[in-house]
């Protein structure tokens with residue numbers, strides 16, 4: 179017997195109201211179903227990008243199943259004709275194709291007995307973050323609690339102190355937006371690289387006091403949201419948003435860490451373009467000199483400086499309502515701030531870990547070389 183499970187950490191739809199069983203082997207799932215009318219990307223039939231479900235096969239043999247993810251809108255669905263699966267007992271996610279027609283993407287798969295995860299992008303939920311934090315804490319890494327989310331979940335900051343008292347401070351932040359799980363895998367790769375014994379990581383550890391905020395939006399991640407903390411909640415990537423515990427925790431943590439270099443990791447849905455969003459064009463050039471287009475995964479860089487963005491918006495100053503933490507770190511600490519977007523299509527979690535390690539090193543060395551973070 180086949181069943182679609184909901185209501186787990188990170189599930190979207192959140193509950194069974196979003197699941198329609200057509201016959202014993204076919205289900206239509208309202209991918210982005212919301213329990214109440216939300217705002218921005220969290221509308222009932224909205225433009226949100228969260229789809230995380232689990233298929234339970236309680237029989238004794240493998241079964242064929244058809245799962246139709248219905249996004250209830252045609253907007254952006256052309257970016258979603260793929261999914262990632264994780265079979266029972268497996269750790270790794272692998273990409274599978276989906277067939278796109280109008281508002282729907284259809285997946286055909288054969289599921290062994292047990293629970294198979296099917297999601298638009300590999301899941302990395304609040305529980306995964308708790309395990310990541312505990313793993314590092316028990317290995318002796320300094321882990322600080324920086325506050326609680328609006329719904330009482332923990333926000334953490336991992337700290338790797340530099341061996342050099344003159345070191346600059348480097349802050350990494352991920353998962354402002356709930357669906358963008360790439361950031362979590364990048365953070366894993368950054369920690370693995372920094373805790374390794376190679377030459378590059380020794381240099382970076384000498385020059386930088388490193389702080390890592392692995393999951394800025396635990397409520398949104400747990401609640402199966404797309405970008406916000408809840409249906410009508412905060413956008414944690416904006417300085418001006420609805421009052422929220424996680425938002426306050428991030429602000430306090432940045433005020434404590436006072437970064438010289440700041441990296442915020444996202445994954446947009448555009449399939450073949452990596453985003454490098456910077457304050458100064460020179461910093462993008464210095465990063466790309468160390469990290470060329472990722473042609474092996476079919477990606478090209480798109481660079482946008484603050485000046486480019488202002489020009490495209492026909493503005494002379496960044497309005498307070500458009501400012502993100504990168505602007506906050508520049509305005510308050512003179513930090514070099516960079517936002518990256520690393521889309522999932524064609525990449526595995528292992529690729530994403532390497533991507534995180536590479537961009538941390540590229541930005542770290544670029545900032546040292548240009549002297550941009552000299553006090």
Ligand SMILES: [Zn+2]
Pocket residue numbers: 355358415444445446
């Ligand atoms: Zn984002």
